[in-house]
Amino acid sequence: MVEITSIDLLRGWPSADLLPTSILEEASKRVLNDPALSTPSLSYGDEPGYEPLRESIATWLLQQYNTPWTVPERICISGGASQNLACILQVFTDPTYTRNVYLVAPTYHLVCRIFEDNGFVGRLRAIPEDDDGVDIAYLEASLAKHEMESNGSDQKATKRPQVAQKHYKNIIYTVPTFSNPSGRTTSLDRRQQLVRLARKYDALIIADDIYDFIQWNSTDTNPPPPLIPRIVDIDHVLDGGPTTPFGNAISNASFSKILAPGLRTGWTEATPTFIRGLSQCGSSVSGGAPSQFVASVIAQTLRNGTLQDHIEKVLIPSYKRRYQATLCAIERYLLPLGVVLEGKTKGPMQGGYFVYFLLPPCILAKEFVLRASQDEAVLIADGNMFEVHGDEDAVPARHGVRICFAWEQEDFLAEGLRRLGKVLASMLEPEPSVVNGRSAINRISIES
Amino acid sequence: MVEITSIDLLRGWPSADLLPTSILEEASKRVLNDPALSTPSLSYGDEPGYEPLRESIATWLLQQYNTPWTVPERICISGGASQNLACILQVFTDPTYTRNVYLVAPTYHLVCRIFEDNGFVGRLRAIPEDDDGVDIAYLEASLAKHEMESNGSDQKATKRPQVAQKHYKNIIYTVPTFSNPSGRTTSLDRRQQLVRLARKYDALIIADDIYDFIQWNSTDTNPPPPLIPRIVDIDHVLDGGPTTPFGNAISNASFSKILAPGLRTGWTEATPTFIRGLSQCGSSVSGGAPSQFVASVIAQTLRNGTLQDHIEKVLIPSYKRRYQATLCAIERYLLPLGVVLEGKTKGPMQGGYFVYFLLPPCILAKEFVLRASQDEAVLIADGNMFEVHGDEDAVPARHGVRICFAWEQEDFLAEGLRRLGKVLASMLEPEPSVVNGRSAINRISIES
The missing domain is CATH 3.40.640.10 (Type I PLP-dependent aspartate aminotransferase-like (Major domain))
Structure with a gap:
């Protein structure tokens, strides 16, 4: 088995190279x-x-x-x-x-x-x-x-x-x-x-x-x-x-x-x-x-003025590149699979640390997050994490996924999203038993 | 009027020369x-x-x-x-x-x-x-x-x-x-x-x-x-x-x-x-x-080991000298006036930041603190400050005075206590009107 590099899109931290x-x-x-x-x-x-x-x-x-x-x-x-x-x-x-x-x-x-x-x-x-x-x-x-x-x-x-x-x-x-x-x-x-x-x-x-x-x-x-x-x-x-x-x-x-x-x-x-x-x-x-x-x-x-310079000359250009790499990869690998992007500012400004998207309704974030980690060594945040304690059902987030673009560099962001696309595609593929014979479904119907 | 140097025995801070x-x-x-x-x-x-x-x-x-x-x-x-x-x-x-x-x-x-x-x-x-x-x-x-x-x-x-x-x-x-x-x-x-x-x-x-x-x-x-x-x-x-x-x-x-x-x-x-x-x-x-x-x-x-050295070679010798200067001055200027020293460790160790004493029962700390500040430019802490909010009467401290020996140097500590002795002596002196004629008291009795 080939070990692949782990990619962390969960951690909401600035990467070490951005620390002044x-x-x-x-x-x-x-x-x-x-x-x-x-x-x-x-x-x-x-x-x-x-x-x-x-x-x-x-x-x-x-x-x-x-x-x-x-x-x-x-x-x-x-x-x-x-x-x-x-x-x-x-x-x-x-x-x-x-x-x-x-x-x-x-x-x-x-x-x-x-x-x-x-x-x-x-x-x-x-x-x-x-x-x-x-x-x-x-x-x-x-x-x-x-x-x-x-x-x-x-x-x-x-x-x-x-x-x-x-x-x-x-x-x-x-x-x-x-x-x-x-x-x-x-x-x-x-x-x-x-x-x-x-x-x-x-x-x-x-x-x-x-x-x-x-x-x-x-x-x-x-x-x-x-x-x-x-x-x-x-x-x-x-x-x-x-x-x-x-x-x-x-x-x-x-x-x-x-x-x-x-x-x-x-x-x-x-x-x-x-x-x-x-x-x-x-x-x-x-x-x-x-x-x-x-x-x-x-x-x-x-x-x-070194703080202002740091924001303007280091942080904003870095985060802008990372955000664009992230968006670009989401558009390429995830939107074609039915993912819906939230929070992408419609206004003239972009920013922050995170991108949030919704998986297709048939896929639970909980399972997707597990598969992403186990199969592709990509860490991401499950929407359930962001439900309000004790009032989870009012605004459920079980199809939501959060990606942080502050921690990893552009190449890793793109690669991470490519892998997520792979995971999602495999989860969306009908099970072989269903494709190869309707009998599987029929059997369940008969037996139930 | 001659301005005298203010002496702060209230502030519970280390003095600037002790900051490493x-x-x-x-x-x-x-x-x-x-x-x-x-x-x-x-x-x-x-x-x-x-x-x-x-x-x-x-x-x-x-x-x-x-x-x-x-x-x-x-x-x-x-x-x-x-x-x-x-x-x-x-x-x-x-x-x-x-x-x-x-x-x-x-x-x-x-x-x-x-x-x-x-x-x-x-x-x-x-x-x-x-x-x-x-x-x-x-x-x-x-x-x-x-x-x-x-x-x-x-x-x-x-x-x-x-x-x-x-x-x-x-x-x-x-x-x-x-x-x-x-x-x-x-x-x-x-x-x-x-x-x-x-x-x-x-x-x-x-x-x-x-x-x-x-x-x-x-x-x-x-x-x-x-x-x-x-x-x-x-x-x-x-x-x-x-x-x-x-x-x-x-x-x-x-x-x-x-x-x-x-x-x-x-x-x-x-x-x-x-x-x-x-x-x-x-x-x-x-x-x-x-x-x-x-x-x-x-x-x-x-x-x-610089922290340990700092404690051993700078802090402890400095605080020890300041404490001894404080105790020495209290013994000289205040104990003869009826002040009672508390917390002076009977054990073999001394330390901390503070010395606390009780004024003679006829003197309220509140008045003493005010006179010390106004007449002699010495700042000290009134015992009332240290009563428990809402349960003041259980352990009243209206005759207590706290001196901090961490902020001022030895000379100022001694001088501050000398001035406090002066204040206390003047507060203990009978009022001239009382000394010079019992008539003052008698008049009040007659008029009341």
Whole structure:
């Protein structure tokens, strides 16, 4: 038996060649060689996080999104999007007061456990989306249905809102730009509808905005089309702005996908009132603001422009090539077999880490994933992974398959999809016993 | 008016000269120059954290405590003790199942909010301690009283124990070695009693062991006396070992006080089953294990011995000198005025960051702190800060004052205490109106 090279289209990581070691080495050296930088970076920090990084992020975001309201007072440094989500839930929800967590589905799978760890077991609700984004009517029906139900109203509250704190009645979790896994981007119109709905039902929209900086122009237009506003920006401007000082949307962003996951650093943008509350999360205050040392290293890379250069000159060209190789191979090897591609942006921008497709209705992803691994040494993610815990049937994903194009190089992406085509073709072939004699089927009919 | 130099005896930080910038620069450089190190350090990590650091910690702890059971399977890397406490509560408590959180008081003040953020508002209980540590009888009476009460038993659980997870009925929080603020060290006997109590009442003892490495021999004996076993080690050996696979005690440790707070990295030691559960905390799994990059930098400092050298040759001698200067000045300026020193270790070891004393009964710490700041520009911590939120009266600390000797140099420590003596003397002096004429008092009596 000939061993074939394993191809990993499952792992949602940047490949090693995209990790900016020299940029980080230079920045670390600068921080540790200047006492004016090293002392604050190695000490306890201000509650909203390292001030120079907050300033640099504000300047950079303003340039990216043309949002003059993005100021340091709207930014809090985090220990990465996942750790920060736990902080947000600790401060802004109470498991006996907050009703449900609505997740746009298929959903980023590892997020479910963070909600469950914070007291929402059995109260995660899957909301479907189409090519324009979240199904607003479905979401509103669900919010309205639970509006009258008194989830926990007869229970003792386990928390009390503290200074600069508020508990929301509902949470909505979404990855609006290049969603994991679906690759979909929510349209401007849907984002606006989502904000209006959140205001109506006292919901906090937690937008996982970690793929926002990995997008590129898929057309020939110059300059490229503007980015779709983040939901937090829509909340800032829509219908006269937020209806409470806390607002109804936050951007949970990260340096994981634009520098390196191992840095464990991100940031949140929200109203200044929300940011003050978040900065008072007990573990952050006691710990002295998350990721202090690394935050000071990252601040250097933003200040001297090496981070921006890395995104523009290394990440975007690499991911663009890999994405195109992936799409091209899917078109060649899978679409002719009846696969349906989702999330391929119809708009002028492409990006993210993932491509998601649906297998023909007769093929279950679970079996396909197993065969791909066993027969062809290709690892891929089964759609079932991305169903919402406890609400799997609302938005089933048993025919979905996620491919990550961040980990492997172009040749391997193409080869991996060629092999997947081979697996799918073999699964679609009628069984020899069926082809060679209808008697097989007849026998079953007779015997049953 | 002559401005006098402000002296900060409030801030619980290491001073800038104790931050090991060159050690960290060398370690960062090594990590970022070797792809075998930089790639894992900048990527997502294994769930219990960076394996080489877990191995190095295990070897080092074994040497420190002579605990052959300390192996990597008993260690999980954390994002520092505070962030890790939030993870522990997310995984091992349910606010509707877990009854109370018992805090040895006076308590590290910033910890209260972490418990409150996780659903224990109104259920923090203060437990007094004497010079040997926690008052076991008081704690048992409180545990027994609440054993029969069904805190939340009629409420819907907000979580369900997941794989490798268990919810404890009670939490006990303590800083057993050189407590913040009291400076007290719990005796071996009390530690054993505490473990037995925890087993009896399904309690998890969370021992904040962050000052364990900052202790020195206060006698002339050579070799120095062995360290008092950590509570987690006592749980491992006492009466045949843990009565459940999860155990009843964990060590929550940190590199904040032995390298630098800004690194935001620590570790937990517990049973392998507990560690597996903790490593599955949703935010850690999704984030890819806490503090990955910094963990790899710290691993270098442990491997090449620079961390151990730094503790032995820089930190311990510096803190020892500062502690002695502080004690000496307290004896000279404050004890003659009726101040009572607490936590001054009677045993052969001294250490930690703090000295705690009680003012004469007629003087409130609140007023003393204000006068010290206004009249003499000395910042100190008022005992009230360290009362347990919501249970302040159980263990009041209104005459307590905490001095941190980590931030200022010896001369400033001595000068600060001299000024505090001046403040106290002036507060103890009878008011001139009282001295110069009893008529003042008489007038009040007549008029009232």
